[in-house]
Amino acid sequence: MSAEKFSGYKGEVLEVVRRVDVEIGDLIRITKGGQVFEGILIPRSEYGDDKHIVIKLRSGYNIGVRLTPDAKVEKVGKGEKPAFVAPPLPEQNPALPKVSIISTGGTIASRVDYRTGAVRPALTASDLYSVVPELADIARIDAQILFSLYSENITPAHWTKMAKTVAEKIEEGVDGVVIAHGTDTMGYSAAALSFALQNLPVPVVFVGSQRSADRPSSDAATNLTGAVLAAAKAPFAEVAVAMHATVSDKAIAVHRGTRVRKCHTSRRDAFKTINAQPIAKIEENHIVMLTDDYKKRDPSQKLTVKPNFSEEVALIKFYPGMNPAVIDWYVDNGYKAIVLEGTGLGHVANSLFQPIKRAVDNGVLVAMASQCIWGRVNMSVYDTGRDLLALGVIPLEDMLAETATVKLIWIFGQTSNAEEAKKLLKTNIAGEFSERSIYGEEETSKP
């Protein structure tokens, strides 16, 4: 790969590197100011400048050497490409359930090239077995790479592909599916598949990692074994997210796909079930269900796939002083639905009433969730709420704003009829809302 040959180098330095005919991994010598620096040429970060060459010294340390006019760069030796010798694969136990792992990005397993510092994902089934050998005791796995995307770049079109791929695997008769996903938008994708895959016969479990897989402390392997175990053996047949329950490597929480939200930028236990309890918890390789209210695993069940989505739906967060014209823009641009993330029980400033009325009059579906994250909207308590109800705003009960948005994106992939859309919105399809608000302590906060 020529891109990798000079990876990261540009401008002046790239010219020098080209002239001396060295590539990443080669041994070079830089002489300047009476000092000699010898080491292996290392890739340069894309954000680095074009004045420094990075080398790995014999001691293992990297340093950046500034290319001054008096600097002399020589090639000393050709680097040896590391030849990967995979450890022998574990024996497949035919009695174990079959699980399919689909990668969409967000590496859940990787290898480090200590020579150049490159970290490469390990994504094939044999890669996964060799990096996380415990998997062989849980299931027979097959693995496929669907995309390699940072999760912020995933769109509804990708959800369609994911849903179709999962459906194929289920048609083939696997006992469960695991989807490896970057964590940033994993909650959205889980919600999307919750609506797109109905009457699931087996579990579909999303998994990611909050600490990169190259580090010995990564949560990736623990999350992955938890997810594979859930896919292989859990009694539920729903779309779920399996991630660390706490900051300890002890328990994995399994969250319902429509109820889960990433609530921390970096912690292992960033994913929380909102307004409910996680559906299950995995500890010491045992699955404990935390609720009776779930769809049961039933291989005879016929899967219904509804993989279409519409992108003409907006999520708007209200804030003090917000310009009402923002809403007009969506209406004028043909959007079919707007989810408002209002304050408290479901309010926005009365300066927005006029554009909201215009939206509803134009056939745009306007729904209300709360930016409090926890709790249920109730628009009958205060005047503002009652006024908004009168304008035709639909309250979203205790549904997450993100899930509501995904749901409407999916709904308008099924129908363009406003009345039918409204009916679907109020129908509980995948446990996305509930009638009762149960008092519950934050699930598992002790590490």
Add this chain to the structure above:
Amino acid sequence: MTTEKVDYTRIGLKVGLEVHQQLETATKLFCACRPELFKEEPQITFLRRLRPTQSELGQIDPAAYFEFQKGVKILYEANTQTACLVEMDEEPPHPLNMEAVEIALTAALMMNATPVDEIHVMRKTVIDGSNTTGFQRTCVIALNGTIKVDEKTVPIQHVSLEEDAARKTGEEDTLIRYRIDRLGIPLIEIATAPVIKTPKEAGEVALAIGKILRATGRVKRGLGTIRQDLNISIICGALTEIKGVQELELIPLVVEYEVQRQLNLIKISEELAKAGIRPENLKEEFFDVTEVFQQTKCKVIQKAINKNQKVLALKLPKFKGFLKRELMPNIRLGTEMADRAKFWGRVGGIFHTDELPAYGITAQEVEALRKAVRVQEQDAVVFVADTMENATDALKAVLERAREAIKGVPEETRAANPDGTTRYMRPRPGAARMYPETDIPPIQITQKHLEKIRTHLPELPEQKLKRLMHEYALNQKLAKQLMNSEHAELFETIVKESKVSPTTVAAFLTETLKALKRDGIQTEKISQNQIRELFKALATGEIAKEALQDIAAWLSKHEGKTPKEAAESLGLKTLSKEELEKIVEEIITQNKDLVKKSGVKAFGPIMGMVMREVRGRANAELVGELIKKKLAEKV
């Protein structure tokens, strides 16, 4: 232990030093936490496992993977003052602490090292749990320095900056406890080339490096703030890495012992070779000898058998007598096997026939054991009582060590004991497992920044020594003592503000404090402020020079009190001239016969008597003057 004189040149001793010293900074290296330790119960605990990362070559560090497979878990302890999500590995590191970089650059320039143009932080894989991430963050700050030790120039390979590790607070079975308060405290690492040729020199080089670091004025003081690692090798031996020597005084001894150990191991391997034994003659065959010990009086074995565990034995042909051979004081070849067994098998220890009968094991049992394992007269037997799995792992490790003994000295990483001996820690890691810390952008060091540091460079120790002698007319011995005492700065402050004679101040800060310490006084409890006040009081005549020692001792027990309060409490307030004259008068009157008889020569005895009376409350010169005057009047 008596040691024959070793000719270090002949055996080709080569020692390299790595000095690690904690820096005195406001915050840690990669976050804004306080760089301090806590003693209280932890507010936060969490449990982790570290999984060895596979390299591109498909390799995994065998020791690391072994620990992982054993299910080793780590329980981390923390409080909110000294750790945040960064130490918990729950948040990416913040940018490199520039205060620490500056101190490291200062030290580097003092050692004539060349700062790198761009600092790249690396991740050095460390999987024993001492780092929550599974790696230690470290970066080279400067390369190719030199320091002068006496007349020799010692090359400094690199000056690096790294995060200190968490500290181990316990270990139970497969659970290891670490406290993460120390994790992230900035450490500077100075690595010399392996050019040190004698144990004594190793101590001198470490001392010289320590002095330069202290001269920056920005390093932590006290036990545990400095740690030395040593690389030691001799011809026909192997490279041994010794970690964590905390006391400077211990370094020569550690080197001596390691040389002794390697020489003894070489001798053993020669003798084993002569006996015709080869590594492949040692068979991986373990005998279940639980039957032999059914009725044993040995508590350890009894306990194991009661728990339904096994006694497993290994035959070591022709090893009889070798296991009890001493390598270093109290460390025998058998001890080294036991260390390995403990590490790889997690067993409490091993038994071997070179030390039996003992520990409640009878001669009959030994005989039965030898029979069960079918050994010859010259063979040794090693056995372990534990679960089948642990015992097997332990004996495998013993077997491996025995095979190495035939070959000579194994390469290994050892940990220093407080008495200068060492114990097995782990096999030497393969190629350094370092890869870039991508969460921290590289940092460029500008010429402007370097110039600024260069113009404010602290004095080197030898320059300072010369200046102290010249500027304050101290003799060389006193000036050297002052430099070693860590009170050189305080000395200059006191002399400047109190105008007391520099020699008096220097003698107090070195000899007096040392003498007090010898008498069991905790001199480190006397604050710098108290010492400064002490000399101010001396300068104004409120206390006498003779009272310094007693007052200092009192101050060490009374935090925050002043020398004046000390003098009052001890009755050591200086007498006025009138009071003193009265005492002199009285004593001369009491001894008028003597004065009559000896005349002016009575001065000596009278002086003695007066001084006994006024000890610590008067200046001896003044007393002498007064006596002389009075005697002259009388005679």
